[in-house]
Amino acid sequence: MAQQTKVGMVKEKIKEWIVNGKVLPGEKIYSENELVKMFEVSRHTVRQAVGDLVHDGWLYREQGAGTFCSTQLIQGQPQSRRDAAGKTIGVITTYISDYIFPSIIKGIESYLTARGYSLTFACTDNDPEKEKQCIETMINHNIDGLIVEPTRSSSYNPNLHYYLEMEQKNIPYLMINQFYPQLNPVNIILDDEKGGYIATDHLIKQGHKKIIGLFKSDDLQGLNRMQGFIRAFRENNIPFFPDMFVTYTTEEKDFIYKLMTLLQDASTRPTAIVCYNDEVSLQVLNLLRDLKIKVPEQMSIVGYDDSYLAEASETKLTTVTHPKTDMGIEAAKWIVDAVEKRENEEFKNKQKVYDPKLVIRKSTSTVSRPAAERKQVII
Template identity: 45%
Template structure:
């Protein structure tokens, strides 16, 4: 069956919204006349008038008698109001919604918003930059009061800066989860990932391990900082890291490269292969457990493993993972509190400090003293 297109006035309305959200037309800019729009899109003036009328009713546009139709200043209407005086709509954009630790973060956001009677808009970027752009555009068209955003591949730059600047120009505050883009100064809620990487490696060093490998996803700053902490621990304890013991990979490589690299390392002689590994997160650690089993080895007898985030996966397998804690629910709740505080400031934006959580090491069954060191 052929897909039915929306009415022509709705298609035009979406197009004009795109002009506004992408700042092709900024607040108080004059739009083309009804006749000009009608000619451009081969539409009747009635269709154009209907689209403009709805956008005016929704607060996107305003008319000036004898002068034309202009883009409204979205921030000015909300600037003088406290959040309690208006119905709040908060957007939450994460790289994933239903996977890994993200459902727990979403529940934290939802529970905090419920206290304010706020509506929640959800969007997932699937960790793709183009989908982040689509999500930002969609969110802007729904006129949210504020946004909570997890950046997509934060270490690979911010091609969507124009949309973030549009948020600022329209007076829509936003906070960032887990990390921020380097070209933005929005407040951020994040774990001290460098400290977490340091504690993971140091835990293994204190258990006597000397050949420790690290597996880190480096297209986001979380992975880079975790790797940085891992390397700092080795340096401070004067341990030499072999180049093949540091495995870096991207999101696109995560299903293949880490497993292949670990398989190669575990194929080495017993006196050469690593006795312990630090993983970017628990999801990776669980995947690498299968590689260890496939080599006829066991955790932690032959290989100790440390994950990160204390996801439900960490205790879902027969080997319970030693890991670093991530404050998932609390982070979601704190993000809402911070955003409400920003909304309460109205038009004057006071700088807000980042909220940084200290990662707690949770020791379980996947780490043990190095058997080689005990023998020696």
């Protein structure tokens, strides 16, 4: 029997109990272990089935007590989600991939599920039109609150009226990683300007002067990291030079080609690169390997986010930290407090800003002097 069929079988049987009065409104249903033995299915199947029924309003959870039949049923059918005892939080991210997003979602999920909340996820692929579809779906499903990672935050967003509609409907929402400044919403962010600064300052302190910054330009995170990059040059009195920035957007990912043209001439190439994130850093490492440029002997690299990718290659990446799981937990705490009409002391100013740190590994080292310069010193 297919996994989805097993989930459906468990759901239909529990709904049958409810409709036939075997489980009455307010009564506790069988435990997870009992359901596993009763239906001879996996624990994962039971959890998914029960989670779906909570989401649909047939059941609700009470922390530390268990799962119960909904107390507000009409002729054996659940009322709308906003009237059901269990509540649902929507989460919209730009990507759901094997990068930092699963860690953020894990933090959100761990806090919400422990408190009886259900989650529904959506992904925009950093496309405003997809964001529109995601928000419409969330509102139509009567979510109780929304956690959002903004789409293309460096430019005007055409979907602002949807967020204003949620405000009118008293649906709380919070933004993570960045926010739309026109809305001035509650938000949880990382100090990306400082992150770009400490990454660049580290390289300058190691003697690097010709450093390239590789940044994504259609998200504010990239522009803020670029701002920190520039500040490090200014404060250390390092001269600016042409082609010190390589930028790209969500669609235009030709930065590797742009970078390759700047690295081919050994006499003019930079000695270090600050990358937008760890994912980009790995692509740069692959390019340097193809060009036979050694890291860190001939080129130093700094990544960003301190993701699992930072230690996935032979050369472990020096990188800037991102709170990931902790950010997810904090977002979930605020949204629960907002849904349950409680004040959250940490968000008096509508914002929580994480302080980034630099994790130094093997991808950076002091700058190597040219061979001609070393010979001159020996003489």
